[in-house]
Structure formats: C-alpha cells, structure tokens
Amino acid sequence: MERLETATGMRDSLQEERTEVEHSLRALIASRDALVSQIDDQLAEQRARQEAAAAALPAELVALYRRIAARSGGLGAAPLNGRRCGGCQLEATATALAEYAAAAEDEVVRCECARILVRGGGA
Template sequence: MKADPAVQRRLLDLAQVDAELSRVTHRRRTLPEIAEIAEAEKQFRAKQDALTTIETTLGDLNREVKRQETEIDQVRAREERDRKLLQGGSVGAKQLTDLEHELATLGRRRGALEDDLLELMERREAVEADIQHARVALDKAQEALSDAARRRDSALADLESTETKRTADRKLMTGQFPEPLLALYERVRKQKNIGAALLQSRRCGACRIELDRNAFAKVKESAADEVIQCEECGAIMVRTGESGL
C-alpha cells in the first residue's frame, strides 16, 4: 500500500488522539475514587449496622425499665394498701402479723427492684452515650462517602469533557486519510491497541523493539510513500527525520 508521506505523518496525530482516548477509558475504569467509594460504602454500612444494634439494645432496655417501673408501682400500691389496713385498726392479731410480714417482704422486694432499676438506668445512660458516638461516626462515614462521590463525579465530568472534545477532533482527522490507509490503521489499532507509531532511531514506537539489520535495510530501501508495518506488532511505522534512515 502506498500513501503520501505527509499523510502518513498525520497518522501520528491520529494515534496521539487515540492514545488519549484510551487513557480516558482506562482512567474511567481505574479512578482511585471508585475503590475509595467502595470502602466508604463498606464503612458506612458497618456504622449503620452498629447504630442499629445499639438502638435495638436501647429499645430492649427501655422496655425492661418500663416493666421494672410497673412492677415497682405494683409493689408500692400493695404496700400502701397494707399500711392503710394496719392504720385502720380493724384487723385481728393474726392478720396484723401477716400484714407486717408481708410489708417487710414487699419492702425487700421493692428495694431489690429499685436496685435493678438503677442498674438498668445506668446501663441505659451508657447506651445512650454510645448511640451519640455511633451517630457521630455514621455522620463522618456519610461525609466521607459523599466527598468521595463528589470527587468521582468531578473526575468523570472532566474525562467526559476530554472524551467529547477528542472524539470530535478524531472525527475531523479521519476524514483526511484515504480509506485503505485508514482501514489498515483501524484494523491494526483494534488488534494491537496502537495503529501507527514513529520509527525512531531504528526502533518501532509501538512495541519499542529495535529493527534487526535486515528489517532496517528493507525499510531504508522502501519508497517514501510505501506504507510499512512493524514485523513484530503490525503497527504502521511512520518515517521522519528521527527514524535514523
């Protein structure tokens, strides 16, 4: 295949645009913010679960406190009834003894219940403090996730802008090439990712392999408008004054 040397040199500009587009695609897949978001989401879910667990514990304690308070109220009501009976003076000696014994028992029961209630309330206070800390931790996790998402979106927007501009540039550039030359370039690029590269100091700019003596002699003897491909990678080797010919 033959093509004007000046047209062949313009393949280097096209290859540069394609390289930039490839970098955009690669960067879009490998943005550090993507991994950061995944970790931030993991931390956020962990903080959410921790808060839910603590809130469940608080709910259980609140129910236990209410149950304990209800039982204490019942004991106090029983004590109040017994005291009124004693003060009324209308009970017999045996019933009086039974009431006094029951009051003593109720007093001990109330004391034990009140001690248990105090312990429950102290535990509840500690859990409420834990909830405050857990909510602060969750807020920080949410903030970290939101920040990473904002930075990802900003990076993606920049990449989108670059891709749009360079895609438009590429569309204009491809119209400058003969169809056979462009078809060869596109075919090689699809297979090897690089369609054309500079032959520089006897080295292919695509695969970076130096041409052996025979291959270099063949290139040197070729006409200037001959389209030459690298024997190793297939890329079109564009010859300029830097090629060492």
Template sequence: MAGWEHNLPPTRAVSTRAVSKEPPLNAAPADQLRLLDLQALDSRIDLLAHKKRTLPENEEIDRLGSQLARLRDLVVAAETEESDAARDQTKAEQDVDQVRKRAERDRQRLDSGHVTSPKDLENLQREVTSLAKRQDDLEEVVLEVMERREEILGRLGRLVGERDEAQTARDAAEARRGAAEAEIDAEADAAGKQRTVVAGAIPADLIKLYERIREQSHGVAVAPLFQRRCEGCRLELGITDLGAIRAAAPDAIVRCENCRRILVRTAESGL
C-alpha cells in the same frame, strides 16, 4: 505531527522483517503522518478513560460505602437494643408502681383500725414488710435497666455521629469524583472532536487497517520509525530490514514484523 506517546518498555534488539507479507496497501506519506496524530489522540482518550476508572475517589467511595453500611447496621442494632431496654424500663417501673400501690393499701388498712384480729394484723404486717422488700428489689431492677439504657444511648449517639461523619465524607468524595469526571469528560470530548477531524482526512481503507491493528495490539496501531527503532515494540531494526524499508516506495505502508504495527517514516527515522 503530534508528539508520540508509547507505553511499552525498552526491549533488547532482535532481527525482524519490517515489510509486511500481507497484500500491500499504499497511502500518501501525509496520510501516514496523520495516523500518528490519530494514534496520539486515541492514546490520550484511552489514558483519560483509564484515569477516570482509577480516580482515587473511587477507592475512597468504596471504602466509605462499606464503612457506612457497617455503621448503619450497628445503628439499627443499637436502636433495637435501646428500644428493648426502654420497654424493660417501662415494665419494671410498672411493677414498682403496682407493688407501691398494694403496699399503700395495706398500710391504710393497718392504720384504719378495721383489722382487729391479731392473726390478720400479723399477716398484714408481714405482707407490708414483704412488699417493701419487693419494692426495693424492683427499684434496683429499674436502676439497672436505666443504667443499661444510658450506656446504650451513649453508644448509639457515638455510632450515629460516626455514621453521619462517614456519610458526609462519602458525599464529599462523590462531589470530588463528579468534578474530576466532568473535567476528564470535557477533555475526552475535546479530544474526540479532534479525532473526528483527523480521522476524516485519512482514507477509509487505511483507517480500517489502523482500527484492526489497534484491537490486536493493546490500542497502539502505529508508531514512528525513530533512529532505526520501532517505537511500538522498541526493537532496533537490522540492516536487512532497514534496506527493505529504504527501498520501499514513500506511499508504501510499512509494518514491523515483530509487533505488526504500522511504521511511519519521518526525517528522524535514520534511514
């Protein structure tokens, strides 16, 4: 008989009728003991499924996924901002170039001596002075845009680094989860094969009852009667209940009236 596993907390003893009022079902004591083996395997399979669902990597992957999505959005926003700054820089540099070329043409006209009118000369000199100031102002704009773009590029670089680190961490967590799931699946597959063998040796009507009770009792359909206590609900049976069980035939299926699980009698039942 496989070791019994239970997950219900101890409960204070109360009186209970141990023999079910349902139509009696008989099964050889050996088949009843096999039910305990079957329950141990099913509990193990359920535990493995729970372990797979609650792997710590699941929460880590979800957290990293959210972080990665946020960083990707920030990278896209920074890339857009950098693209806008690059366009602004190009436009400012073009404006400077246009003013510089115009000022150069005006200086060439002044130096050529072709402009002889004092008024025209004055206007031309005034324009050269104005263009020089305009060029200075535009060059300040270029410097401001370049500084802003440099700051954006630095921030973008940091964000890309953080994004790549988050992606690497998530990939590593997914690899760990995959390895853990493969190990769990292998163990569950082995337990499932054992279950097939054990279940195949148990009468069909007893399996049907077992499966129905499992659905109704949180996955635990059968429990040993240990030291006069149902190990399913952890309640100690009263004198009347124990007497009824002692009087029951060895092949009678005995059920706990409190939790409705099948009780399997063993040498340690205390009868």
C-alpha cells in the same frame, strides 16, 4: 439507670460518627462523579480530534490502521525510533531498515508486529 445513660451516650456518639462518615462519603462520591465527567469530556474531545484527523487521511489508510489497531491492543501505528518500533519495541533488522530507507516518503511501511511505522527525522 446509669447503664442506660452510658448506652444512650454511646449511641449518640456512634450516630454522630455515622453522620460524619456519610458526609465524607457523599463528598467523595461527588468528587468521583466530577472526575468521571471530566474524563468523559476528554474522551469525547479526543474522539472528535481523532475523527477530524482521520477525515484528512486516505480512507484506505484509516481502514488499515483500524484493522491493525483492533488486533494490536489499540495501537495501529507507532513511531520508528532509530531502529526500534515504538509499538512492539523490537529493533528492525538491517534488511528491514534498508527497506524503510528505500521506501518512498508516502509509502506505508510496517513493522514485523504489523503496525504502520511512522518515519520521521532520525529514521
């Protein structure tokens, strides 16, 4: 009789623990789903901004960017930071730097890694 009471007590205790774990699990799943939903919203917003930015650029340049991005891990353009390509992190040669400097402001210049280099101040 005493063994039955002990076993029943253990069972009840385990059922309570199980219920607590299930509640925690449900809360975690709800939290995960909310975060995934936020990420989806942010991605949609980012895609819309990207599309709007692309619409303002020449179609040929956007097509070039997308071809390079597809081959370069999603990054079709990168800033030229001093001598360094922000995409591949390689330093441009003196010859390449001279070519970048001689290029017209609206000319598309590309790194050896193929990415479009975005020239700004300091380049």
